[in-house]
Amino acid sequence: xxxxxxxxxxxxxxxxxxxxxxxxxxxxxxxxxxxxxxxxxxxxxxxxxxxxxxxxxxxxxxxxxxxxxxxxxxxxxxxxxxxxxxxxxxxxxxxxxxxxxxxxxxxxxxxxxxxxxxxxxxxxxxxxxxxxxx
Numbered sequence: 001x002x003x004x005x006x007x008x009x010x011x012x013x014x015x016x017x018x019x020x021x022x023x024x025x026x027x028x029x030x031x032x033x034x035x036x037x038x039x040x041x042x043x044x045x046x047x048x049x050x051x052x053x054x055x056x057x058x059x060x061x062x063x064x065x066x067x068x069x070x071x072x073x074x075x076x077x078x079x080x081x082x083x084x085x086x087x088x089x090x091x092x093x094x095x096x097x098x099x100x101x102x103x104x105x106x107x108x109x110x111x112x113x114x115x116x117x118x119x120x121x122x123x124x125x126x127x128x129x130x131x132x133x134x
Contacts (some may be wrong), residue, residue, distance in 0.1 A: 001125050003076070003102045003114040005029075005036060008132035010112065012039040017080040017106045020044070024053040025106070029076035030067055036075040044079075052091060053079045076114075078104035086113035088122050096122055 009029055016039075017025040026044050029036035040063055046054040067074060077098070081089075086107030088096070096103050099117040102125070106112050115122040 001034075001116055003104070003125055003127045004034075004130050005076075005104075005114075005127055006130050006132050009036055009039050010129055012041075013078055013104070014106065014110055014112075016041045017110070020080070022082050023049040024051070024080050024082055026053040026055060026079040028063060028074050029078065030063075030072045031075045032071075033073060034075060037072075050082065074098070074101060076102045076104050078106065080106040081108065084108060086111045088115055093122055 013027065013029070016027060019025070024044055024046070025041070027039055027041040029039050031037035042059055042063075043056040044053045045056045046052040064074065084107060086105040088103065088105065092103070092105070096115070096117055101117075103115040103122060104112060104127075105115070112127060114125050114127050116125045117123075
């Protein structure tokens with residue numbers, strides 16, 4: 001499968017990563033089915049935000065409730081690695097549970113890679129950057 005990512009959403013994600021550096025940034029892209037339409041940056045509340053990320057549970061719960069009301073899906077779950085490549089860590093692999101989601105990692109040098117669950121394993125998938133969605 002290929003992640004089709006609108007250029008404006010890619011830039012919003014990268015801008016948040018720049019703003020949060022050297023802390024890991026994180027967020028969700030929501031949309032219909034497999035097409036992301038908007039970005040929601042999230043607070044990283046992990047006790048060691050320079051090496052790990054964790055969504056604020058209340059913020060995440062509110063977001064998912066809002067998505068349900070709007071009939072939208074969490075299409076992309078993303079975070080940054082501030083000192084390593086855009087390859088899932090052991091923690092990233094353990095936390096990836098949604099087979100419908102694309103897991104995007106922004107690594108050193110703004111390297112952006114996407115991963116998808118396939119039979120319980122994260123497998124890299126191509127990213128196609130599209131014209132902006134609006």
